Amino acid sequence: MTQRIAVLAGDGIGKEVMPEGLRALEAAARRFGLDLAFEAFDFASCDYYLEHGRMLPDDWHPTLAAFDALYYGAIGWPDKVPDHVSLWGSLLRFRREFDQYVNLRPCRLLPGIESPLAGRAPGDIDFYVVRENTEGEYSSVGGTMFEGTEREVVIQETVMTRTGVDRVLKYAFDLAQSRPRKKLTSATKSNGIAITMPWWDTRVAAMGERYPEVEVDRFHIDILAAHFVLHPDWFDVVVASNLFGDILSDLGPACTGTIGVAPSANINPEGRFPSLFEPVHGSAPDIAGRGIANPIGQIWSGAMMLEHLGHPAAGAAILAAIEAVLAEGDAGVLTPDLKGRGTTEALGRAIAERIASQT
Amino acid sequence: MTQRIAVLAGDGIGKEVMPEGLRALEAAARRFGLDLAFEAFDFASCDYYLEHGRMLPDDWHPTLAAFDALYYGAIGWPDKVPDHVSLWGSLLRFRREFDQYVNLRPCRLLPGIESPLAGRAPGDIDFYVVRENTEGEYSSVGGTMFEGTEREVVIQETVMTRTGVDRVLKYAFDLAQSRPRKKLTSATKSNGIAITMPWWDTRVAAMGERYPEVEVDRFHIDILAAHFVLHPDWFDVVVASNLFGDILSDLGPACTGTIGVAPSANINPEGRFPSLFEPVHGSAPDIAGRGIANPIGQIWSGAMMLEHLGHPAAGAAILAAIEAVLAEGDAGVLTPDLKGRGTTEALGRAIAERIASQT
Ligand SMILES: CC(C)[C@H](C(=O)O)[C@@H](O)C(=O)O
Ligand SMILES: CC(C)[C@H](C(=O)O)[C@@H](O)C(=O)O
Numbered sequence: 001m002t003q004r005i006a007v008l009a010g011d012g013i014g015k016e017v018m019p020e021g022l023r024a025l026e027a028a029a030r031r032f033g034l035d036l037a038f039e040a041f042d043f044a045s046c047d048y049y050l051e052h053g054r055m056l057p058d059d060w061h062p063t064l065a066a067f068d069a070l071y072y073g074a075i076g077w078p079d080k081v082p083d084h085v086s087l088w089g090s091l092l093r094f095r096r097e098f099d100q101y102v103n104l105r106p107c108r109l110l111p112g113i114e115s116p117l118a119g120r121a122p123g124d125i126d127f128y129v130v131r132e133n134t135e136g137e138y139s140s141v142g143g144t145m146f147e148g149t150e151r152e153v154v155i156q157e158t159v160m161t162r163t164g165v166d167r168v169l170k171y172a173f174d175l176a177q178s179r180p181r182k183k184l185t186s187a188t189k190s191n192g193i194a195i196t197m198p199w200w201d202t203r204v205a206a207m208g209e210r211y212p213e214v215e216v217d218r219f220h221i222d223i224l225a226a227h228f229v230l231h232p233d234w235f236d237v238v239v240a241s242n243l244f245g246d247i248l249s250d251l252g253p254a255c256t257g258t259i260g261v262a263p264s265a266n267i268n269p270e271g272r273f274p275s276l277f278e279p280v281h282g283s284a285p286d287i288a289g290r291g292i293a294n295p296i297g298q299i300w301s302g303a304m305m306l307e308h309l310g311h312p313a314a315g316a317a318i319l320a321a322i323e324a325v326l327a328e329g330d331a332g333v334l335t336p337d338l339k340g341r342g343t344t345e346a347l348g349r350a351i352a353e354r355i356a357s358q359t
Numbered sequence: 360m361t362q363r364i365a366v367l368a369g370d371g372i373g374k375e376v377m378p379e380g381l382r383a384l385e386a387a388a389r390r391f392g393l394d395l396a397f398e399a400f401d402f403a404s405c406d407y408y409l410e411h412g413r414m415l416p417d418d419w420h421p422t423l424a425a426f427d428a429l430y431y432g433a434i435g436w437p438d439k440v441p442d443h444v445s446l447w448g449s450l451l452r453f454r455r456e457f458d459q460y461v462n463l464r465p466c467r468l469l470p471g472i473e474s475p476l477a478g479r480a481p482g483d484i485d486f487y488v489v490r491e492n493t494e495g496e497y498s499s500v501g502g503t504m505f506e507g508t509e510r511e512v513v514i515q516e517t518v519m520t521r522t523g524v525d526r527v528l529k530y531a532f533d534l535a536q537s538r539p540r541k542k543l544t545s546a547t548k549s550n551g552i553a554i555t556m557p558w559w560d561t562r563v564a565a566m567g568e569r570y571p572e573v574e575v576d577r578f579h580i581d582i583l584a585a586h587f588v589l590h591p592d593w594f595d596v597v598v599a600s601n602l603f604g605d606i607l608s609d610l611g612p613a614c615t616g617t618i619g620v621a622p623s624a625n626i627n628p629e630g631r632f633p634s635l636f637e638p639v640h641g642s643a644p645d646i647a648g649r650g651i652a653n654p655i656g657q658i659w660s661g662a663m664m665l666e667h668l669g670h671p672a673a674g675a676a677i678l679a680a681i682e683a684v685l686a687e688g689d690a691g692v693l694t695p696d697l698k699g700r701g702t703t704e705a706l707g708r709a710i711a712e713r714i715a716s717q718t
Contacts, residue, residue, distance in 0.1 A: 076550065083550035084557050092551070116588050118477040142516070142554040152521035156554040157501070162511035191435065191442035192451070192605065195501040195515040198443050220442075222605045223641070226613030229475050229588060246551065246581045247606065254585030282582070 003309055006067040006274070007040040011047070011086075012283030013293035013344075014073025020295035020348025021071065024318055025302045027355040032314040034306070039067075044090040046077040055089030061097060065273060069305050070094065072278035073298065077285055088140065091278075096134050098273035100266035101164065102171045103131035103245060104304075105280060107232075107252030107262070112326035113338065115257050117229065125256050127235035130172040131245020133266055135164045136196075138242045160196050160241070162203070169207040171269060172239035176214045179236055184208075186218040187240035187248060200241065224248070228255055253280055260294030260337045261322075263301035265308060277305040294335040295348045296322055321354035362668055365426040365633070366399040370406070370445075371642030372652035372703075373432025379654035379707025380430065383677055384661045386714040391673040393665070398426075403449035405436040414448030420456060424632060428664050429453065431637035432657065436644055447499065450637075455493050457632035459625035460523065461530045462490035462604060463663075464639060466591075466611030466621070471685035472697065474616050476588065484615050486594035489531040490604020492625055494523045495555075497601045519555050519600070521562070528566040530628060531598035535573045538595055543567075545577040546599035546607060559600065583607070587614055612639055619653030619696045620681075622660035624667060636664040653694040654707045655681055680713035 005025075009018040022038060029036045041063075042048055049055050057063075064070060072094075076086050094100065109115055109125040117125075142156035176184040186204045190197035201218065208216045219227060221244050227234060228251050240248055253262035262280035279297025287293060300322060307315035325333065325347070333350045334340025340347075364384075368377040381397060388395045400422075401407055402415050416422075423429060431453075435445050453459065468474055468484040476484075501515035535543040545563045549556040560577065567575045578586060580603050586593060587610050599607055612621035621639035638656025646652060659681060666674035684692065684706070692709045693699025699706075 082557070084553045087550045088553055114477070116476055118473070118475055138551045138553075140553045144554075144558065150521060154519045154555050154558045156517045156552060158515045158517065160513045162509060189602070189605075191446045192497045192602070193515060194443045194447055194497075194499045195503070196513050198441070199503065199513045222609035223618075225584060225606050225610040226618055229610065229613045243548070243551070246548075247584050250581035251584040251588065251610075254588045259582075259585055 002035045002037050003068040004037050004039065004066070005305070006064050006070045007038050008044045008070065009040070009073040010045045010075040010283060011077045012074055012285050012288035013281075014075065014283050016288070016291060016293050016344050017279065017295040017298035018073045020344060020351070021298035021302045023348050023352040024299045024321070024355060025306070027352040028306060028314040028318050031317065031356060031358075032311060034311055034314060044072075044075060046075075046080040046086050049081050049086060049089070055086060056093070064094075065098070067274050069309060070274050070276040071302065071305060072276055074279065074281060074283040076283045079285065092138065094276055095266050098268055098276070099134065100268045100273070100276055101132065101134045101168055102265075102267040102269060103133040103249070104265045104267055105129045105131065105249040105252070105262065107249070107256055109256040110261065110326050111323055112329045113257035113261065115255065117232065117255055120232065125232040127232075127252070128175060128237050129245055129249040129252055130168065130175060130237060130239045131249055132164065132168040132240070132242050134242075136160055136242035158196050160200065165200060165203045166207065169203060169239060172237055173207055173211045173214055176237040177211055181236040182213055183215045183236035185224070185235055185238045186216065187221050187224050187238060187244040188218050189221045189244070191220055204239070221247070225251055228252055249280060258294065258337050259297070260335070261296040261300065263297055263304050265301070265304045267308065275308055277301040277308070291343045291345065292336050293344050294337050295344050296351075299348065299351055317355055317358055318351075321351050321358060324354050325350045361394045361396050362427040363396045363398065363425070364664070365423050365429045366397050367403045367429065368399070368432040369404045369434040369642060370436045371433055371644050371647035372640075373434065373642050375647070375650060375652050375703050376638065376654040376657035377432045379703060379710075380657035380661045382707050382711040383658040383680070383714060384665070386711040387665060387673040387677050390676065390715060390717075391670060393670055393673060397430075403431075403434060405434075405439040405445050408440050408445060408448070414445060415452070423453075424457070426633045428633050428668060429635040430661065430664060431635055433638065433640060433642040435642045438644065451497065453635055454625050457627055457635070458493065459627045459632070459635055460491065460493045460527055461624075461626040461628060462492040462608070463624045463626060464488045464490065464608040464611070464621065466608070466615055468615040469620065469685050470682055471688045472616040472620065474614065476591065476614055479591065484591040486591075486611070487534060487596050488604055488608040488611055489527065489534060489596060489598045490608060491523065491527040491599070491601050493601070495519055495601035517555050519559065524559060524562045525566065528562060528598060531596055532566055532570045532573055535596040536570055540595040541572055542574045542595035544583070544594055544597045545575065546580050546583050546597060546603040547577050548580045548603070550579055563598070580606070584610055587611055608639060617653065617696050618656070619694070620655040620659065622656055622663050624660070624663045626667065634667055636660040636667070650702045650704065651695050652703050653696050654703050655710075658707065658710055676714055676717055677710075680710045680717060683713050684709045
């Protein structure tokens with residue numbers, strides 16, 4: 001049965017890393033006999049906005065809902081379109097309107113990548129951030145009073161729901177339960193954020209009662225960020241609100257060397273809508289167009305997509321190929337962020353070849 | 360003229376590091392002929408709460424307002440009093456009701472302290488976080504609807520005012536202007552937090568026009584946290600909202616090795632109310648009572664207090680003594696977090712002696 005994948009390259013380096021993501025997926029499909037059909041769209045990009053005055057066409061929802069998964073590059077080009085316009089008009093709509101309420105982001109130190117943390121080796125850092133992905137601090141509710149005057153007051157509401165919080169907690173506890181260490185860390189800030197966060201803590205405690213085998217701890221986000229640097233080995237599954245998860249899932253990958261390799265999955269666990277797979281990095285206007293962007297985040301996101309689509313062996317083969325190429329450390333192949341002098345394409349080709357030739 | 364300092368040790372290790380802070384201040388006062396008078400209070404602690412049912416006595420405001428500065432230890436003991444009760448009843452009231460709208464936190468890699476970041480040496484990391492300290496995400500406005508039911512919705516408002524934001528930006532720009540690099544970095548999240556943060560960006564841009572010599576850049580908080588780990592040398596003055604500043608000012612010190620040494624100043628720049636000086640670390644119930652807490656954060660906060668009170672040479676002498684003792688690296692004196700086996704008191708005494716004997 002054909003699985004249909006919508007391809008949205010987006011902006012900037014999204015357009016450069018996407019071909020390498022597809023190359024890896026095609027190599028894996030050939031090797032594992034998967035029947036994948038890709039269809040590319042130019043919307044959800046700033047260029048589309050400049051031409052059409054909006055980020056998405058009217059029929060985007062039914063169009064994309066018909067796919068089995070969405071494979072996304074990167075979005076945003078602040079010199080063309082303000083970030084809050086481009087993001088709220090695309091990625092953040094996908095997450096919300098396709099109810100992709102789990103943002104799953106592995107943080108793993110890979111072989112051949114130098115961690116900025118002293119003395120850390122592959123195996124020392126290996127955890128997941130589970131981020132709530134539809135509500136919380138990312139709200140557009142609020143406004144400005146006395147605008148443009150000295151009395152100006154700007155208000156923005158954080159909105160959390162029991163439905164929204166409990167379901168992502170459940171996902172995180174299930175994930176912790178399935179892992180050898182069975183440990184869950186909750187990111188809070190109940191000492192400063194006085195209404196939502198103490199309530200978040202009570203929801204974590206309530207859910208924890210249903211998982212007696214899972215060891216639960218919690219840290220305020222400030223000291224938790226510090227512990228990511230000082231003790232990344234403490235963590236197994238970290239569950240966090242939308243904003244805290246956003247911060248931790250850039251910080252975690254930074255501790256593993258480069259956010260250029262970090263993948264993410266925006267998941268609708270019930271499968272009512274397609275899930276979306278994208279690298280953690282952004283569109284990087286500063287290096288776009290030079291062919292030097294690291295494609296591994298995009299490729300690894302593809303591996304997560306195959307796993308989600310029911311092909312764990314194919315996903316694992318992509319990740320193994322990434323690890324093998326990194327471990328080899330050929331400076332002619334690795335991109336500059338990995339201290340090599342290779343191009344996006346050279347690194348992508350090396351990984352695709354490795355996928356094809358693995359036995 | 361006598362300068363009066365209110366001493367509030369607070370909870371946990373606050374009670375252990377405070378005597379060492381005072382020892383250093385007294386040594387500096389003797390050497391520089393300062394006339395300092397200390398008065399200790401037992402309120403603003405969880406024990407006081409257990410006895411009196413509140414964190415502060417009725418007359419706390421006039422009582423403390425009569426002092427030239429407040430010297431604070433650490434607060435919170437979640438097993439006795441929930442954090443949001445103890446903090447909102449003390450420290451957060453001081454900051455707000457004494458209008459200490461600047462929270463100034465140096466991040467500096469000191470000699471003899473091993474950074475968790477590979478290959479970083481003293482001099483490589485040396486910047487300030489300027490945190491808005493009275494409004495923003497730390498609000499108690501909001502509430503719960505459909506409480507205790509499946510429909511439960513919890514709302515918390517972030518409130519920013521032009522007055523509140525502009526004045527802390529001005530402080531940060533003035534600080535950047537006064538430093539050799541003249542560089543200011545703004546922490547934002549205008550791509551996700553759609554109302555307050557785009558507005559924050561416009562206020563930064565407006566203030567920047569008044570400081571043509573200051574180079575301004577801005578990063579979203581997620582990638583900024585990553586850059587703290589990957590490129591701590593990029594930063595000079597980082598200005599941030601209350602929550603973002605909270606996170607960055609634990610993360611920055613973590614990158615310099617231990618948050619046990621990090622100091623902070625809660626400043627009312629106009630001097631209408633006393634400013635408050637406290638270590639960044641908390642009350643650390645896990646190690647309290649063992650006499651092994653690192654007193655340097657408390658002592659360095661005292662140095663910031665002396666500078667604020669108009670005694671920069673005395674403040675510098677304390678910092679120089681800290682650096683000298685750290686550089687010496689006597690494991691019998693350094694506390695366990697610094698990989699030594701010394702006690703809080705041993706390290707405090709070593710620093711005080713150094714202050715007295717410097718020439
Ligand atoms: C204890 C807590 C409320 C406080 C804060 O978040 O401001 C602390 O983390 C700090 O940074 O001073
Ligand atoms: C681009 C931005 C809106 C987005 C977010 O904050 O969610 C990104 O940082 C991410 O983590 O996917």
